[in-house]
Amino acid sequence: MLDLTWLLIAVPLASSLVLILLGKRADAWGHWMGLAASTAAFVVGAGAFLQMLGLDAESREHAVHLFTWISGGELTVDAGLLVDPLSITFVLLVTFVGTLIHLYSVGYMEHDPRRRIFFAYLNLFVAAMLLLVLADSYLLLFVGWEGVGLASYLLIGFWNHKPEYATAANKAFVVNRVGDVGLIVAMGLMFAAFGSLSFETVFAHVGDVSTGQLTAIGLALLVAATGKSAQFPLQSWLGDAMAGPTPVSALIHAATMVTAGVYLIVRSAAIFDLTETARLVVAAVGAITLLMGAIIGMAKDDIKKALAASTMSQIGYMMLAAGLGPIGYAFAIFHLLTHGFFKAGMFLGAGSVMHGMNDQVDMRRFGALRTAMVVTWVTFGLGWLAILGVPPFSGFWSKDKIIESAFVGEGWQPWVFGLAALIGAGLTAYYMSRLFFMTFHGKARWTDDAHPHESPWTMTVPMIVLSVGSGLLGWFLATGDRFTTWLEPVTGHAEHHEPVLAVPVIMALTLVLVAIGAGLAWFQYGRAEVPTTAPAPSLGTMVARNDFYQDSVNRAVFQRPGTHATRTLVYADAALVDGAVNGTGSGLLKLGEFLRRFQSGQVRSYAALILIAVAGLIAAVVLGVL
Amino acid sequence: MNPIAFVYLATVLFGIGAAAVLLRRNAIIAFMGVELMLNAANLALVAFSRIHGEIDGQVMAFFVMVVAAAEVVVGLAIIIALFRARQTISLDEPAELKG
Amino acid sequence: MISPVLFWSVAILTVIPALSLLFAKKAVHVAMSIVAVMVGLAVAYVGLGAPFLGAVQIVVYTGAVMMLFLFVLMLVGVDQRESMKETLVGQRWIALFGAGGVAVLLISAVGQLAYEPAEEMTEGDPEAIAQLLFTDYVVVMEILGALLITAAVGALVLTHTPRLTPRRGQAERQRARVLAGANPVNRPMPGVYARHNALDVPALDPEGKPIEESVSRVLEIRHQMDTSTQYEAHLSDPSKRGTDKPDHESLAKSDDAETGEAENGKEDEK
Numbered sequence: 001m002l003d004l005t006w007l008l009i010a011v012p013l014a015s016s017l018v019l020i021l022l023g024k025r026a027d028a029w030g031h032w033m034g035l036a037a038s039t040a041a042f043v044v045g046a047g048a049f050l051q052m053l054g055l056d057a058e059s060r061e062h063a064v065h066l067f068t069w070i071s072g073g074e075l076t077v078d079a080g081l082l083v084d085p086l087s088i089t090f091v092l093l094v095t096f097v098g099t100l101i102h103l104y105s106v107g108y109m110e111h112d113p114r115r116r117i118f119f120a121y122l123n124l125f126v127a128a129m130l131l132l133v134l135a136d137s138y139l140l141l142f143v144g145w146e147g148v149g150l151a152s153y154l155l156i157g158f159w160n161h162k163p164e165y166a167t168a169a170n171k172a173f174v175v176n177r178v179g180d181v182g183l184i185v186a187m188g189l190m191f192a193a194f195g196s197l198s199f200e201t202v203f204a205h206v207g208d209v210s211t212g213q214l215t216a217i218g219l220a221l222l223v224a225a226t227g228k229s230a231q232f233p234l235q236s237w238l239g240d241a242m243a244g245p246t247p248v249s250a251l252i253h254a255a256t257m258v259t260a261g262v263y264l265i266v267r268s269a270a271i272f273d274l275t276e277t278a279r280l281v282v283a284a285v286g287a288i289t290l291l292m293g294a295i296i297g298m299a300k301d302d303i304k305k306a307l308a309a310s311t312m313s314q315i316g317y318m319m320l321a322a323g324l325g326p327i328g329y330a331f332a333i334f335h336l337l338t339h340g341f342f343k344a345g346m347f348l349g350a351g352s353v354m355h356g357m358n359d360q361v362d363m364r365r366f367g368a369l370r371t372a373m374v375v376t377w378v379t380f381g382l383g384w385l386a387i388l389g390v391p392p393f394s395g396f397w398s399k400d401k402i403i404e405s406a407f408v409g410e411g412w413q414p415w416v417f418g419l420a421a422l423i424g425a426g427l428t429a430y431y432m433s434r435l436f437f438m439t440f441h442g443k444a445r446w447t448d449d450a451h452p453h454e455s456p457w458t459m460t461v462p463m464i465v466l467s468v469g470s471g472l473l474g475w476f477l478a479t480g481d482r483f484t485t486w487l488e489p490v491t492g493h494a495e496h497h498e499p500v501l502a503v504p505v506i507m508a509l510t511l512v513l514v515a516i517g518a519g520l521a522w523f524q525y526g527r528a529e530v531p532t533t534a535p536a537p538s539l540g541t542m543v544a545r546n547d548f549y550q551d552s553v554n555r556a557v558f559q560r561p562g563t564h565a566t567r568t569l570v571y572a573d574a575a576l577v578d579g580a581v582n583g584t585g586s587g588l589l590k591l592g593e594f595l596r597r598f599q600s601g602q603v604r605s606y607a608a609l610i611l612i613a614v615a616g617l618i619a620a621v622v623l624g625v626l
Numbered sequence: 627m628n629p630i631a632f633v634y635l636a637t638v639l640f641g642i643g644a645a646a647v648l649l650r651r652n653a654i655i656a657f658m659g660v661e662l663m664l665n666a667a668n669l670a671l672v673a674f675s676r677i678h679g680e681i682d683g684q685v686m687a688f689f690v691m692v693v694a695a696a697e698v699v700v701g702l703a704i705i706i707a708l709f710r711a712r713q714t715i716s717l718d719e720p721a722e723l724k725g
Numbered sequence: 726m727i728s729p730v731l732f733w734s735v736a737i738l739t740v741i742p743a744l745s746l747l748f749a750k751k752a753v754h755v756a757m758s759i760v761a762v763m764v765g766l767a768v769a770y771v772g773l774g775a776p777f778l779g780a781v782q783i784v785v786y787t788g789a790v791m792m793l794f795l796f797v798l799m800l801v802g803v804d805q806r807e808s809m810k811e812t813l814v815g816q817r818w819i820a821l822f823g824a825g826g827v828a829v830l831l832i833s834a835v836g837q838l839a840y841e842p843a844e845e846m847t848e849g850d851p852e853a854i855a856q857l858l859f860t861d862y863v864v865v866m867e868i869l870g871a872l873l874i875t876a877a878v879g880a881l882v883l884t885h886t887p888r889l890t891p892r893r894g895q896a897e898r899q900r901a902r903v904l905a906g907a908n909p910v911n912r913p914m915p916g917v918y919a920r921h922n923a924l925d926v927p928a929l930d931p932e933g934k935p936i937e938e939s940v941s942r943v944l945e946i947r948h949q950m951d952t953s954t955q956y957e958a959h960l961s962d963p964s965k966r967g968t969d970k971p972d973h974e975s976l977a978k979s980d981d982a983e984t985g986e987a988e989n990g991k992e993d994e995k
Contacts, residue, residue: 602717602718602813603717603718604647604648604649604651604656604717604718604813604816605813605816607647607648608648608816608819608820608823611644611648611819611820611823611824611827612819612823614827615823615826615827615830618827618830618831618834619830621834622830622833622834622837627727627728627729627732628727628842629727629773629842630835630838630840630842631727631732632727632732632735632769632773633835634832634835635732635735635736635739635740635769637828637831637832637835638740638828639739639740639743639762640827640828640831641824641825641827641828642740642743642744642746642747642824643743643746644820644823644824644827645746645747645820645821645823645824645825646746646747648816648819648820648823648824649747649811649816649817649820650746650747651808651812652752654752654756654794654797654798654801655746655752655755657794658746658755658756658759658794659746661759661786661790662743662746662759662762665762665763665766665786668766668782669766669769669770672769672770672773672775672778673773675773675774675775675846675849676727676773676774676775676842676843676846677840677842677843678843678846679842679843679844679845679846679847680846680847681775681846681847681849681853681854681857682857682861684775684777684778684849684854685854685857685858685862687775687778688778688781688854688858689862689865689869691781691782691785691786692869692872692873693869693872694790695785695789695790695873695876696872696873696875696876697876698790698793698794699793699876699877699879699880700876700879700880700883702793702794702797702880703879703880703881703883703884704883705797705801706797706800706801706883706884707883707884709800709801710886715801718812718813
């Protein structure tokens with residue numbers, strides 16, 4: 001089964017191509033085919049996982065050579081797959097959650113005339129993400145990386161008949177390109193340093209390279225990761241990416257795309273282990289993003305945007321954990337896994353709510369939906385408890401570990417990062433509870449035409465499955481350090497360190513903060529009346545509601561100077577380059593106009609010119625000039 | 627008398643021929659000017675041949691004559707074609723070459 | 726060494742006719758002058774020890790080239806006179822100064838040479854020339870042969886006019902005339918009984934009636950045509966047959982007509 005992992009990529013990709021190429025003929029059964037392809041991928045992945053479980057921890061790394069991709073001079077790139085605990089973890093997450101989202105989409109997109117194309121894109125997304133996580137070299141990873149970018153562009157802009165959705169897709173694409181430049185630079189640096197891009201060679205020789213080079217590579221990789229994972233400062237695309245259909249948001253936020261950045265950092269653990277500086281920057285980016293996402297999430301009234309901000313914040317936790325080094329890698333992936341489940345569940349829940357509420361996304365127009373949509377309420381509630389970190393739900397097991405790890409270390413860092421994580425937990429509790437209470441509790445503030453109803457089984461089944469995962473996965477994996485042991489061949493063994501505060505103290509503080517946050521939200525939005533229009537915001541709310549003015553900042557810092565630079569270049573091009581070219585042309589034209597006068601058409605004038613020229617030549621000979 | 631005198635005579639004839647080419651509008655007369663220039667060159671060649679005491683110069687002059695004969699044939703054919711097309715042999719008439 | 730008499734006579738024989746290139750108005754005069762120049766040059770060649778070349782000069786230039794010029798002149802109109810008025814601005818001065826300048830420059834260039842002429846030289850008789858032509862210069866010789874053929878073909882191509890309509894022979898022309906209604910046979914000759922110059926008298930048909938078109942149209946237009954009435958009377962009245970001479974008066978009149986007719990004929994020729 002391990003050797004068949006190429007099927008993981010091939011099957012969804014083939015299905016995607018078939019769906020696109022067959023056109024309308026596949027309209028009737030296209031969505032089932034997409035679902036089947038995704039399910040098949042999950043089956044293959046599960047088989048590989050089971051086979052790997054039967055192996056020793058040391059031999060769980062399996063390389064699959066596919067073909068020699070590029071062979072030229074010093075550069076030989078083999079296309080191969082690397083199947084190890086880390087990639088298998090991702091494969092399972094992507095295929096399992098992906099399959100559920102496929103199933104959900106069958107119901108959610110039922111009335112969309114382009115459902116077949118949607119499934120083709122979903123399959124492409126899954127295939128690209130699987131290629132990303134299974135690649136055995138940075139170059140092949142880059143192919144998957146770009147494939148994910150392409151698929152996300154297609155899906156975010158799926159309803160591109162609306163200009164703002166198309167713009168959102170463009171924005172996601174462009175911001176991702178900025179990150180991609182980081183990955184390209186990283187690959188260039190790696191090739192210069194190691195002469196190869198395969199994980200094996202690079203990780204085997206990290207010790208031979210100076211720390212400065214490693215730091216540069218690490219920072220370039222971080223730029224790539226911030227782009228894909230919507231981390232500060234490349235976070236701006238994520239909120240707008242909500243333009244896509246909700247299953248897409250679930251897929252992007254839970255299983256694919258945003259997790260790619262974390263995967264990249266953890267996969268490059270061997271590099272980051274040796275460069276303190278890069279790790280510190282990674283952790284700082286994670287800390288900033290987790291607070292920023294949480295603050296934005298507190299102010300959003302759009303249910304999907306609030307969830308998007310939450311994703312940003314949670315990925316920030318993962319980046320923070322990854323930036324902590326060996327003690328954090330496993331927890332980063334652990335949190336990624338649990339987050340994948342509960343966030344997918346909540347997004348699907350949000351989609352279910354929108355489905356029942358005529359695509360209304362304003363939470364101020366929801367309220368009291370718990371009676372109308374029981375399944376959605378329960379499943380969403382489980383996800384809510386999980387993200388809050390309430391024991392024994394899965395978020396508790398992963399997030400608490402990250403907060404503990406953040407407090408490990410010396411000097412100022414554990415205090416800064418630890419407190420950031422701690423405060424983040426409190427903020428998370430507040431904004432998620434706010435979202436939950438505004439949507440499902442309180443009084444009904446529906447618009448007149450809203451008739452909330454429960455969604456069909458294709459949508460509720462995935463939600464139920466995911467909520468089970470949200471509830472139990474953390475406990476199951478954390479018991480006996482199952483997950484950290486499983487990942488040990490990849491992330492390395494982490495010595496146990498004592499945090500600067502005692503573990504029970506941290507846990508207690510976390511729970512207290514979560515309780516305060518949730519309680520505050522209950523008093524503000526659960527019990528109290530929620531106005532249907534947002535009240536005049538305070539300065540802080542205003543800033544958060546506008547995503548920290550990220551677009552304006554980007555515009556002022558990057559776009560304006562870029563525009564001016566481009567204008568200057570255009571002017572320089574027109575004046576200097578074109579001027580030289582056109583000047584040559586017009587000069588020749590004038591010369592021609594001058595010479596034209598000699599072309600009188602009179603044969604005798606020509607003869608006279610010849611004679612004068614001959615006279616000149618003879619004169620030159622006689623005078624000895626020639 | 628030094629044979630170089632014939633070279634001077636040749637230059638004079640050459641000048642007359644050149645002036646005729648430039649001045650005369652009748653294509654045939656201008657053409658005869660060209661012939662005179664060629665013959666002037668021939669005279670110079672023969673004179674040089676005499677000065678050097680070699681007959682190679684005469685062979686050269688002979689070749690020039692052959693070339694001139696060919697030129698006359700083609701040139702006159704052109705003049706006839708021109709006359710057929712335009713009913714005139716004035717050199718000022720065909721001004722299509724005007725740029 | 727060269728005899729000064731030879732040189733000066735050659736110089737005069739060439740330069741003065743050559744000047745006709747610049748001043749003569751009729752192309753024929755120019756051509757004849759150039760013939761003289763060619764003859765003068767031939768004399769110079771012989772004097773310079775190139776008898777073969779002199780002969781060739783006579784044969785090729787005066788015999789062939791200049792005659793070809795004359796043929797073409799006749800073809801394009803021998804009478805054309807050329808206006809000596811210059812049409813191009815400054816062309817006359819450019820030409821005179823240019824040609825003069827070239828001549829002066831060449832003379833000065835030649836004047837810089839300090840060659841003592843060879844005392845002895847091989848006579849350029851056909852044998853010697855042929856020796857060189859077919860040894861050292863044989864390749865040039867061959868190439869010139871190709872050149873001549875090319876020139877001949879070129880002249881053919883240049884003067885060839887393609888026929889655009891089918892050729893009209895005698896048969897076609899005659900057919901067209903008959904179709905247009907013309908009389909296919911000759912018109913009858915004028916005159917009656919050839920008693921006098923009868924060009925002005927219409928012939929009589931078998932019935933004794935005059936055939937008007939037998940008299941030249943020119944005479945009719947000039948009103949010099951005689952009627953054949955009196956001869957008709959002769960015919961119809963056999964009694965007058967014996968005295969067939971007309972009366973004196975009418976005879977005199979016909980004499981006048983005869984002389985007038987002759988004069989008219991001369992004018993017609995012109």
